[in-house]
Amino acid sequence: MIAVRGVEGQKIAVLGLGRSGLATAAALQAGGAEVLAWDDSPEGRARAETAGFVCRDLSKAGAFEDVALLVVSPGIPHLYPHPNPIIAQAMQMGVPVDNDIGLFFRSWAGPDWDSFDVAPKTICVTGSNGKSTTTALIHHVLTHCGRRSQMAGNIGRGVLDLEPAEDGDVVVLELSSYQTDLARALTPDVAVFTNLSPDHLDRHAGMGGYFAAKRRLFAEGGPDRAVIGVDEPEGVYLANQIATNREDDRLIRIAVSRKLGDWGWSVFARKGFLAEWRKGRQVASIDLRAIKGLPGAHNHQNACAAFAALRAIGLAPREIEAAFHSFAGLPHRSQTVAEKGGVAWVNDSKATNVDSASKALQAFKNIRWIAGGLGKEGGVASLAKDLEHVKKAYFIGHSARDFALQLTGLDHEICETMDAAVAACARDAVAGDTVLLAPAAASFDQYGSFEKRGEHFVALVEALAD
Structure with missing residues (x-):
């Protein structure tokens, strides 16, 4: 568990008591907060009370008078199509609203990191399609190569349920637009944008709001390296905003629709072959056609995204290729x-x-x-x-x-x-x-x-x- 920092002695309200909500409540309590839990369903409240948390009806007038922070589960709308009444009340009262992703980023680094030989890294993956496969593929490669890796977020565990960092750790997070939209802290080392297609438009009041929620991972946090899929106009726009010039290698462009060899750093797949280019020349390639766990062009895009993120933290091409071959894919995804x-x-x-x-x-x-x-x-x-x-x-x-x-x-x-x-x-x-x-x-x-x-x-x- 990651104990939340900076909350000691404060009353913190938690709205939504599913898997991530209960993990958040426990992490806040471990950080010294007094947790006030609430869920609209009696079953959710019963789970919280069984776990030892105090429930407070946050819908009642005056419920937020002594509350320092409201932490909400990602599925609860805070703006569109209509704000949840409890969240709206908190905002009217001037109570800051956050989610578990924001709490993770403000709590992940600790004083013991000064003694580590290799500082832990965080890789975050967002986009419309391929997030889960890309996240799982990165985690698989790291594990295959002997690097300690933990996977969480929109896949697997809640982020605050992760183990505290050890020397050289890599945490790989899949983040949905619901999660990036509200988090008050977003500071990944490597951020990945796979692609964009219409989804969840009611929650974001249209395509512009949906893209804006994804863009926050790059605009708010300023990752050390950004991996951007440029097969859609939004990715081209995002890449243009990040790079200061064509050779800026803080940005790795990825694509499956065209060759990208003219940029400072790029990874693309054409006709089943992945190619990495740096400074105008090819430096690595992988034949993806024989990798059973990654069939089709959409999975080749996922492979490009994972390869680029792993190269950004120093893994060698041959290590990555060997691990790709043992990737079995995810349930329910090709x-x-x-x-x-x-x-x-x-x-x-x-x-x-x-x-x-x-x-x-x-x-x-x-x-x-x-x-x-x-x-x-x-x-x-x-x-x-x-x-x-x-x-x-x-x-x-x-x-x-x-x-x-x-x-x-x-x-x-x-x-x-x-x-x-x-x-x-x-x-x-x-x-x-x-x-x-x-x-x-x-x-x-x-x-x-x-x-x-x-x-x-x-x-x-x-x-x-x-």
Whole structure:
């Protein structure tokens, strides 16, 4: 646990008592704060009381009169589409509002660091798609190379639940826009921006607000090194704001859409090959095509981002390449779960938006595509350009018929449920086909999370006869 610094003797309110909220409360208490916990759900309050925390109803008038700080969980809106009433009350009272990410960055470094031979590092990864895979890949490589590494944030553990730093530690954090938007301290050593596509727009009042939340990781903290994906205009803009000239190697540009050899430091992937260029010449390359855990151009972008971040802290190209080969990928992200009768079954349940589904559709051939769920704003008509390798679609969930209407001319079947879709694919698929679950939709019409949706798919596939 990371004890929060600078809170001794203060009353600190914690709103939202899920995994990160309870870890935050414990870290504040370890730092000497008097914690006042609250959650709208009785179950959340019961968990806090069982853990020994005092609950205070923060919705009541005067609840913040003696409170020095309010710490909120990332899922609770503080501005758009409407501020949570408790957060709005705290702000009206002039009570500072923060989250666990801000507390981590103000508490991570300690006086014992002066005795370390190698100062601990923090690598933070943000963006729309690929954050989790990039984060996990960086952590995997570090561990493979014998470096002590901890992974947290939007993946794995809450940040304040991490172990205190040891000599040479590297902490790798996946940060969502919800987390970067509110944190009062953001000071990573290396910050990574993968890409940007529309998501969570209601929470940020549009694309501009969404990008602004991501940009805070670079503008507020001033990382020693920034790794920026420049395949979209926002990444080009962000890179331009960071670099003082073309040779500025505090910035590493990454791309999968074009060559980047003319910059001071760049990493890009073309036709399955990753190349690192510095000062106008190539210094390293990796053949990504044989790495099973990183299929498709979208994973090649993740590989570029991870490679650049690892090079920024001094790892050698050959070390990184060797570790890439043992990376198995993450569950629910282009995860090959079985091969039966020459048919590959791939679980990409994390493809909850059009952009991530597009990347999955481009990564495989002879696709039998399971898609649908709770469709998002804008629909899926833009996926028409990515259907070249789709032999047939099997639509499920609330938006099944909407998807069929928007993707005219595509051979399809309305299955409605995952059970029916998997059975239909098993009936139709022949050797050489790939059955791909890439929903392009949220899961909440039929499942509690994309993980539950993916787990159901995997269970159904495992039950099929070989």
